[in-house]
Amino acid sequence: MGPLLRGWRERALLTQEQLAERAGLNVRTVRRLEAGGPRRPRTASIVMLATALGLDGAERATLSAVARGHPAPAGRDDPAAVGSPPVIAPRQLPADVSALAGRRPELAIVEGHRSGNTVPVVCVSGMAGVGKTALAVHAAHRLAPEYPDGQLFVNLHGHAPDTAPVEPDAALARLLRTLGVPGEHIPWHLDDRAALYRSVLAGRKVLIVLDDAADEGQIHPLLPAGRECRVIVTSRRRLSGPGDARSLSLNVLPVTDAVALFARVAGRGRIAGAPADILAEVVRRCGLLPLAIRIAAARLRAHPAWSVRHLLDRLAGDRLAELAAGRHSVAAALDLSYERLPAEPRQAYRLLGAYVRADFGLHAAAALLGTTTIEARRLLDQLLDAQLLQERAPGRYRLHDLVSDHASALGAATHGGQLLRPLTS
Ligand SMILES: Nc1ncnc2c1ncn2[C@@H]1O[C@H](COP(=O)(O)OP(=O)(O)OP(=O)(O)O)[C@@H](O)[C@H]1O
Ligand SMILES: [Mg+2]
Missing domain, CATH: 1.10.10.10 (Winged helix-like DNA-binding domain superfamily/Winged helix DNA-binding domain)
Incomplete structure (x- = not known):
């Protein structure tokens, strides 16, 4: 039970305290279960743990079987076995944006950065929704052929709702497993994990995207040492990174690129006939911010009765109220920066x-x-x-x-x- 639970917890990037909070359990219970304590957990606790860990059907079945005292079946449900040989080169990049608007000079910086004998690191910073992740992921897809040993993507949850920033030791445990280190060989201490991570990456050509970093302390242990690897960091905070790192401060889009993004999301048919100055005014009312432009365009698309001018009129009122659709909201994104x-x-x-x-x-x-x-x-x-x-x-x-x-x-x-x-x- 203990190693199984610990493996799933680390896969979910949770500390024992965070898992306990999510599952509504006492942290001592989680510690005891991970330590393989003698008492069998209650069925309700198992259900809450499975939900908090985001287990799938087969994993839930394994957990309840093990909790009832049956042996854990070897195979894909055993997190210690995940990443055991044969190791395949990880390909973790999320889907690229269908067409990145503008950003040519910024892409040239991210892709072109070199740094002597050490690992090249580019830190992309900028306000909420300005397009840091979109830029990093697009650059990473373009760079991927140069990094045949794998592409790693870690969401560090620096500014995520309802989730604390990922602890570096939990991120390292997950990265090590992805890189083929069996769970039982992952050391406990942060420094040892970071040292093993650097050893595993030495001489391998791996591209690493560290998305939404909270601060320097979070990314430092996740940096490899060798120049064969490359790291792209995104953060809402201004990060300087290690000595040779290149800092790139991402600004809002130029008007032409902003209109192109608006047109693509809204659909050419939806904006046909709209005067160029009205379109330019709409994207300016969105502050030329990609997140805001996407939301405004999606709302136009979702309301066939609206004209572009009507959207502009709406944006002249309470803009932040207009710039919210589904789980995307400019105000909510800014709240997270403010709350930190x-x-x-x-x-x-x-x-x-x-x-x-x-x-x-x-x-x-x-x-x-x-x-x-x-x-x-x-x-x-x-x-x-x-x-x-x-x-x-x-x-x-x-x-x-x-x-x-x-x-x-x-x-x-x-x-x-x-x-x-x-x-x-
Ligand atoms: N240049 C661009 N072309 C097309 N779409 C873009 C561009 N920049 C950003 N987007 C889109 O705008 C939205 C916000 O971008 P993204 O998530 O990259 O912002 P972010 O700066 O990473 O925000 P956060 O600070 O919240 O992490 C996304 O839907 C993204 O796909
Ligand atoms: Mg982002």
Whole structure:
């Protein structure tokens, strides 16, 4: 029972605490089961564990059999056996976007980066929904033929709803199994896992995409050492990566590419006859942000009665309310960036949203935040790191249009239009 449970938990990238929380169990119960404790678990606990682990039918059957004291059948239901020889080169990249709009210069940077004797690493950062994952996955598909030993894709859940960022040791356990290391040979300590990972990758040509990283600490153990591999990291935070890493800050799309993306998602037929200036205005109202453009175009497509002009009129109202469809929402994506901030920069963000509409300088920010320029710069830096603020020129800041709407809605909701308490007294 113990190794089986542990293998499934690590495959799901969960810590013991996270599994316990998901399954509604005490963490001591999870620890005891993984340690192969003597008492048989209750059937209800087994059902909750199976659901929390996302087990399929056959795996559920194995779990209940083992829980009743029967031996675990060898084979695909035994996670320790997953990845045992024969090892096939992993091909984990998710599907590419059907046609990437624009991004030629950025692709050239991601694909062209070289770095002497060490592993080439490119860190792509940018605001929520700007297209970091789309760019990284597209570049990785193009680069794949140069990396015949495999392409690995790890979602690190740096900014995922209801899921904490993946712990590096759990990510390493999964990567090692994917690379053919049997579960029972995976060491317990993080450093040992990272060292084994580097050993396994030494001399192999493997491309690694680390998507949605929370911070530097999370990616560091997942970097191989040799120049035969290549790593592409995406993150909403500005990451510098290791010494030779190339940082690429992804901006919103140029208008022409934004219109091309809108047209492709909405369907050429849906936009036939719409004047070019109206189309350009629609994508500008979407802040030229790919996520917003896709949602707006999908909504037009889903409402045959709407014209492009009608969509534009709707976007002139509460944009963030319009830019939500199904599980995709610009506001929800920005919420995740905001929620990762400490209390002080959150308050600064709400204040800026409530009172600032254009570019502003450091002194104006300090006056608004009721603090010194040194303290204001520290707070603005935190917002810059979280990609909730842009620095257009040294010392000149602005909020992206959609970010400004988001911050101002939060400011109004929190403070109800009253005068705000200064950040520091
Ligand atoms: N250049 C592009 N061409 C076509 N579609 C794009 C482009 N950029 C982004 N998209 C699409 O826009 C949506 C948002 O992009 P993506 O998920 O890559 O953003 P992200 O920056 O990774 O967001 P997050 O910070 O939430 O991870 C996706 O549906 C993606 O396929
Ligand atoms: Mg992403």
